[in-house]
Amino acid sequence: MSSGDRSSALTELARLGFSDLGTVDALLDELEAAIDVPRHDLIAAAGGAADPDAALAGMVRVARRSAAPVRDVLGTERGSRVVWALLGASDGFADFYLRHPDELLHLRDAGERLPTPEELTSELLGAVGAVEGFASGGTEAEWVALRVRYRRLLAAIAGYDLLHADPVGAVKDVAARLADAAGAALEASLAVARTRISTGGAVGGLFPREQVAATRLAIIGMGKSGARELNYVSDVDVIFVGGADEDTIDDSRAIDIATRLAVQTMRGISSVEIEPPLWEVDANLRPEGKQGALVRTLDSHLSYYDRWAKSWEFQALLKARPLAGDPELGEQYVSAVQPKIWTSAARENFVDSVQRMRERVTEHIPPDEVAYQLKLGPGGIRDIEFTVQLLQLVHGLTDDRIRQRGTLDAIEVLVAGGYIGRPEAGVFAHDYRALRVLEHRMQLRALRRTHLMPATPEGLRILARASGLADGGQKLWELWEAIKREVRDIHVRLFYRPLLSAVASLPEEGRSLSTEQAHDRLAAIGFRNPAGALRHIGALTSGLSRKATIQRHLMPVMIQWFAEGADPDYGLLAFRRISERLGDSPWFLRMLRDSSAAAQSLTRVLAGSRFIGELMEWIPEASAWLDDEEQLHPRRGVLLQDEARAIQQRHSGVEDAVRAVRSIRRREILRTAMGGLLDVQSIEEVAGSLTTITEVSIQATLRAVRRELVPPDAGDFDFAIIAMGRFGGRELGFGSDADILYVYRAPDMDPDRGQRLALDIVAELRRRSEDFRLPLDLDADLRPEGRNGPLARSLEAYAEYYRRWSMSWEAQALLRARGFAGSVNLIRDFTALADAVRYPATVDPHGIREIKRIKARVENERLPQGIDRARHLKLGPGTLSDVEWLVQLLQLEHGARIPGLRTTSTMGALHAAEAAGLLSPVAAERLGEAWRLASRLRSANTLWSGQTSDVLPTDRQQLDGIARILGYPPRSASEIEERYFATTRRARRIFEKLFYG
Structure with a gap:
């Protein structure tokens, strides 16, 4: 060459x-x-x-x-x-x-197809000359023949696997055939064992042949062999079940013979002979493990499972399948343990024990092997298998469709049943197949059991070529890392899903809502209208849609959670309405299924607040916030302002703009209500959030109205809105009015025209602010002269009025005046005017006496007729007005000399008064406690009923619902009532001493 x-x-x-x-x-x-x-x-x-x-x-x-x-x-x-x-x-x-060498000849036609289970059994039994369950001679030579024939068949399976155009797609069939081959090998080895232990056999046995023939031995495949997911070289986990043909032999003799058979069968596969062992036959999953009897009767097995078995043993039994030996006894064993498997998840702490077992497996991996562990490491095969098995065991309590042995089969039925999402199932199934292909190729290399990825570039290169999964070793390693990340992420989300524990811990009678006792059970756990509840449940769970399927799984748990709420009937109704509004929204169904925290929070807010439930019917997408606590925190005012301005830029018409602004307000008040009820927001954060939302809504509406009404020739026309009362103090609650004043300045305009323009703006602002779903009342009754005075005044008119006509109560009202919308310069000038009135250098004693007189008159005349004065949260003794009037009196008297008192906040002024020595710490604490409690009860009353009320209800159910919103346990109506009366009594005594004394 x-x-x-x-x-x-x-x-x-x-x-x-x-x-x-x-x-x-x-x-x-x-x-x-x-x-x-x-x-x-x-x-x-x-x-x-x-x-x-x-x-x-x-x-x-x-x-x-x-x-x-x-x-x-x-x-x-x-x-x-x-x-x-x-x-x-x-x-x-x-x-x-x-x-x-001659075995090579069998490769000439190999690889075209997989051998059938029948062909595998026939070939291996033929290799040992088996007839009617007995081998021809029972010699070591038959074991050698068995092992050689097995490897011939294994080569045929491997040839098919290696030449397949889609090895990932073929891996399920390959693994199933490997399990079938293992079962056939055990059957053939058992035939040899029968002959070996029988008298008259080639090696001389201990037992008469007829007694051996009468002995029943079932070999139960566990793990991957039971699931028909076996590897090329894997331990084959088995359990031996023995018995006897009672007409011929008793159980004691049969178990003795069956034990010898089991030992010899294992030797035929695993002992060291001329031909190397096939694989390890592992019987350690039997009752009591290595310390237990190798063979037991069926009754002995069942007795053990009833009395002593651990949770992990039932998990292992999930894959139990008759593999070899007596098929009838094998089926009897599997049928008998099935009910025990599928009720095991109801055992105490079952889910926790399975989760901990998975963690222990990971913890015992040598540190230098973790990155290479294909099977046991994070993101490996075990993460997928444990996740799937836990989902099966928990949900298999009530759904027999998911009682599958195979991992891939189980994934298919879990996604079909709605227990896991299609995206997660797709990733799990693909990655599981890919990992199994890698595992198969690694074990084929030396025909040895291994689960460690190659550590050398050359080893990775060969594995990449063998698997066909990547072009080169580096790309294969990158693929392996990506699979690990995907698998681990889904494993953590599903395996540690709290809903699993919730479902597993349901009482047996609560796992199904289709029994005749459903009506009585609903009544027993707190539903006042069980028939109505059953109708809602039926509407939610009937049909074949994915939505109905998922809700059928969730409903038993959610019903329990609704029942823990103050009004489960309304909660279920609201959930039905929201569910119907959202239709088959994938994110909603996924959230309910995958996030038990979100699902439980949803039941809590709906069963605890009609205010929230009614708003959520209009804004059902708000359910998504429950899956992310950050979404329940109040949004900053600047962000809301930016959003409102962007909306107004998109909408040229005033109606479209203000409609969008109303939507923002509803959405953010709903966010605040949900955050407050779920304790994500404190009472101070709720008040601040409600104030900010109201400010942004009015500001945005004012901008839209000005753009429509103020003509180009208006010159330097200024307009501003001043917050008053609780609004001015940034202390709004749910259902609070927005107390305001309107002020304008029109230096370049005829006074009458300026007044008309200002009143037009006020009228349009009030009209545009109307919201029938969530009313916003712009209350201007605190203006000079009250309801008899003009709705809007110029700054000069305010100055003239306060100089000449101002009453003491009007100076008192200005203590909470705070500009927030419109002209910044005008707000600054109005604030300066207000400061001169509300913080006078010298205090008029007559004015102070007048304030006290008015307070007494308010207590006697302002209460609605027929209302118990002590239950009025605003005007009752020791409630909001007592605390606010006392604090405001101190501000009027001392605000000029004590800067800390110059604040619109009631609590801020109260703390300043304490710091200045005007109030004792005890007095300040008791007054503050009463004010906060009355404020919280007022808001809770609105949240509970969906209606604004200043009266503490007498109805025990309503009181209990309000108490629950404040964090009290069930049936706390009397406790919250007693606390309210005790707190307000103490506050009233302090108020009377300091205000009137």
Whole structure:
């Protein structure tokens, strides 16, 4: 061969994937000479080998011992493809063919299809000459024949696997056939065992043949063999169940014989013989593990499971399947343990124990192996299997459709049943298949049990070629890392989903709502209208839609949560309405299923607040906030302002603009209500948030109205809105009015025209602010002269009025005046005017007496007729007005000299009065407690009923609902009432002493 031809030949070898070109060239020369096949024909299929160097080396070793089989298999196109693929993926098979060169001949037609389960059993029983359950001689030679025949069949399965165009798609069928082969091997080994222990056998046994024949032994496949998901080289987990044909032999004798059979069967597979073991037969999942009897009767097994079994043992039994031996006894065993498996999740702390067991597996991985552990490490095969099994065990309590043995089958039914989302299921299924392909290729390499990814670039390169999953070792490692991240993320979200514990802990009678006792159960747990509740449940769960399916699974748990609320009937009704509004929204269904915290919070807010429920009917997408606590915190005013301005820029018409502003207000008040009820927002945050939302809404509406009404020739016309009362103090509650004053300045305009323009703005502002769903009352009754005075005044008119006519109560009202909307300059000037009135340098004693007189008059005359004065949260003794009037009196008397008192906040002024020594710490604490409690009760009353009221209700259910909003346990109506009366009594005594004294 010329140097040019040699260089070209070496280039071709490199293109086919060979590495050590010099050695390969020499080996090809040797093989070509030994089998008389041209080099070109020899390497035609080499490109299909994961490691063509190893494949060639294996062929040469076999040819040196026996050239004819190598020549015959390479002489066919199919045989050549299979042998290159098989030996290129497996040094273990190269060693097998070195021991048994003639076995190569069976590769000539291999790989076209998988052998059927019947063919596997027939072949392996034929290898030991089995007839009617007994092998021909019971010798070690039969074990050797069994192992050789098994590996012949294994090579056929591997050939199909390696040559398949889609190994990821084929892995389920391959794994199933490997499990079938294992079962057939155990059946054949059992046949040898029967002969070996029988008297008259080739090796001389201990038991009469008729007694052996009468002994029943079922081999139960566990783990991957039971699930038909076996690897190429994996421990085969089994449990042995023994019994007897009672007409021939008793149980005691039968168990003795069955134990000998089990030991010999395991030896036939796993003992060291001339032909290496196939795999380890592991019986340690039996009752009591290694310390327990190897074989038990069915009754003994069941007795153990009833009395002593741990949670993990039921998890293991999930995959139990008759694998070999007596099929009838095997089926009896599986049928008997099924009810125990599918009720095991109801055991105390079951979910926690399974989660902890998974964590212990991870903790015991050597640190230097964690990054390479394909099976046990984070993001590996076990994460998928444990997640799927836990979901099955928990939900299998009530849904027999998900009682599948196989992982991939289970994923399919879990997604069909709505227990996991399609995206998560798709990722899990694909990644599980991909991980299993990698596992298979790694085990084929040396025909040894391993789950560690290669640590060398060369090892990764070969694995990448063998699996077909990536182009090169580095890309394969990147793929492996990506799969780990995907799997771990889904595993953590699903495996530690709190809803699992909630479902598992349901009482048995609460797992189904379709029983005749459903009506009585609903009444027993707190529903006042069980018939109505059943109608709502039926509407939510009937049908075949995915939505109905998911809600059928969730409803038992959610009904429990609704029942824990103050008004479960309304909560369920509101949930139905929201669910109907959202339709089949994937995010809503996913949230309910995947986030028990969000689902439970939803039941809590709906069963605890009609105010929230009614708003959520209009804004059902707000449910999504419950899945992210950050979404329940108040939004900053600047963000709301920016949003409102952006809306107004998009809408040229005033009606469209203010409609959008109303939507913002509803949305943000709903956010605040949900955050407050769920304790995400404090009472101070709620008040501040409600104030900010009201400010932004009025500001945005004012901008829209001004744009429509103020003409271009208005000159320097200024308009501003001053917050008063609780609004001015930034202390709004749910249902509070917005007390305001309107002020304008029109230096370049005729006074009458300026007044008309200001009143037009006020009228339009009030009209545009109307919201029938969530009323916003702009109350201007605190203006000069009250309801008899003009709605808007110029700054000069305010100044003139306060100079000449101002009453003491008007100065008192100005203590909470705070400009917030309109002209900044005008607000500044009005504030300066107000300061001069509300913080006078000298106090008029007559004015102070007048304030006290008015307060007494208010207490006697302002209360609605027929209302119990002590229950009025605003005007009652020791409530809001007492605290506010006392604080305001101190502000009027001392505000000029004590800067801290110059605040619109009641609590801020109260703290300042305490700091200045005007109030004792005890007095300040008791007054503050009364004010906060009355404020919270007022808001809670609105949240509970959906209606504004200043009266503490007498109805015990309403009181209990209000108490629940304030964080009290169920049935706290009397407790909250007693606290209210005690707190207000103490505050009233202090008020009377300091205000009137």
